[in-house]
Amino acid sequence: MLNKRRLDEIIEGFIIQRNVISALVYRELKTRVSQVKFGILGVFFGPLGVMLIFLLIFSIFKGDRGVGLNIFLFLASGIVMFTFFQDLAVRGANAMQANEALFFYRPVKPIDTIIARTIVESLLYLIVFFVIILGVFLYKEEIIFYDFPLFVSAYLAFTIFCFSLGLVLMVAAHFYNWILQIIPLFIRPLWLISGVFVGLRQLPQWVRPYASWNPLVQCIELIRHSFSINYIIEPTEVSIIYLWQFSLISLFISLWIYQNNELVLLKR
Amino acid sequence: MIEVKGLTKSYLHKGKKSTVFKDLNFKINTGESVALLGRNGAGKSTLLQILGGIDQPDRGSIKTNKSISWPVGLVGGFQGSLSARENVTFVSKIYASNNKEIIEQKIRYVEEFAELGKYFDRPFKTYSSGMRSRVTFGLSMAFDFDIYLIDEVTSAGDERFRKRSRQILEKKHENSDFVMVDHNLWGLKFHCDRALLLHNGRIIEFDNLEEGIKIHKKLLEKPANHEIV
Structure with a gap:
């Protein structure tokens, strides 16, 4: 039975967790600012610079081959979302080692470090994304968003997916150290099969049913579609419902795995 | 009050298990401060970390209705x-x-x-x-906090820092209890009423701090054998 006392405990738990997460976000931001020049702006220069170099290289190679979308927006959707995904996966796997000293303070639980990271990374990449969008807008002077709610929904669902993955990788890498070593081996081929440089419709027909399982492909295609009605997605292959289902199921599985291992994670 | 029952802790290293301590049972009442004695590597810091909730034991329980600090003095x-x-x-x-x-x-x-x-x-x-x-x-x-876990606070620091930290500890002592580890045995006498001596994975309780320190010094004369008896 949920009596008053139990309810108070639950509320208190949430307040403690909120405090811990806000402290971790503060620490994360301060640390990043302290490690670069030009203060808070410097934090964005890093990822933004990487994006711009990628964009320049690939837009030269690719040209505008009638994908139905500005080539910069086409590539930025892929590269920003993929880098965001990669960052959270790698940092999630490293989280236990990197944050070991933080569990010194009893209220800090391993999951809080992943939540704080997810908040910081998702906002960081959202800002980077918007800077690129703004740049394209100033250059082309045309309305860019065809379906803004779809953009928000896809970004949010994908953030939840990345969080879940980071959480699972944190637990997994704590038990099996070699996971840290094989993650880069998976990341590289993933670049190629996740629709970062080619749209789903440009792939051979027989590959498409397999490729569309990938939530990365789903998210990237949906975001491209949210920019322009001319960027066509097949409703049978790409759907926001599928992305949300995938994300929420991953979330429940990851929370279940974490719940069962929290005490073991805190053991030294 | 802290009540410890059947506390066991071991570490795994390359598949080999080494036990730090086994089946510890003791009770620290409200209003009393204890010194934790033992040679280097006896498991004093490990015990403090488990009491502070930042490490988990293999078995055993710690019951308390008080707020316990993180181990003071560790960076x-x-x-x-x-x-x-x-x-x-x-x-x-x-x-x-x-x-x-x-x-x-x-x-x-x-x-x-x-x-x-x-x-x-x-x-x-x-x-x-x-x-x-x-x-x-x-x-x-x-x-x-109600209970402070204090691990070698004053080992690095000048005379002024030692003096001021002792003053603050004295003030804190009015409302809080301490569990202290300090190889500077003289410092323990200011704050502690009782001693717990960790030796070969067991705990020996002394109601008198002086007596605990005496036995502890005697044990230090012999080299460690790192066996759990």
Whole structure:
């Protein structure tokens, strides 16, 4: 039975967790600012610079081959979302080692470090994304968003997916150290099969049913579609419902795995 | 009050298990402070960490209705590239319920205690070990706990720091209890009523601190055998 006392405990738990997460976000931001020049702006220069170099290289190679979308927006959707995904996966796997000293303070639980990271990374990449969008807008002077709610929904669902993955990788890498070593081996081929440089419709027909399982492909295609009605997605292959289902199921599985291992994670 | 029952802790290293201590049972009553004695590697810090809830035992339970501090004196959780001010803000945000005024007050307290002047805003990794212990000790004392776990606070620090930390500890002692580890045995006499001696994975209780220290010194004359009996 949920009596008053139990309810108070639950509320208190949430307040403690909120405090811990806000402290971790503060620490994360301060640390990043302290490690670069030009203060808070410097934090964005890093990822933004990487994006711009990628964009320049690939837009030269690719040209505008009638994908139905500005080539910069086409590539930025892929590269920003993929880098965001990669960052959270790698940092999630490293989280236990990197944050070991933080569990010194009893209220800090391993999951809080992943939540704080997810908040910081998702906002960081959202800002980077918007800077690129703004740049394209100033250059082309045309309305860019065809379906803004779809953009928000896809970004949010994908953030939840990345969080879940980071959480699972944190637990997994704590038990099996070699996971840290094989993650880069998976990341590289993933670049190629996740629709970062080619749209789903440009792939051979027989590959498409397999490729569309990938939530990365789903998210990237949906975001491209949210920019322009001319960027066509097949409703049978790409759907926001599928992305949300995938994300929420991953979330429940990851929370279940974490719940069962929290005490073991805190053991030294 | 802290009640410990059947506490066992071991570490795994390359598939081999080494037991730190086995089946510890003891009770620390409210209003009494104990010294934790034992040679290097006897498991004193491990026991403190388990009591502080930042390490988990293999078996056994710890029952308490009091708030227990983190082990005072250990430099944990401090980000080297951040200043003392930022690090203190971080910890205050965790414990001070998002209240700006309280956080400010904690920062001021640590700043005044540490007496670092302009270095309070320099990166933590540039500090000497004495400066570090001033900040970490000040931070621990900024928060009120019922029971403080104190691990070798004054080992790095000048005479002034030792004197001031002793004064603060004396003041804290009025409302809080201590579990102390200190190889400076003389320092223990100021605060502790009782002694727990960790030896070969067992605990020996002494109602008299002097007696505990005497046995402890006697055991130190022989080399360690690292066997759990």
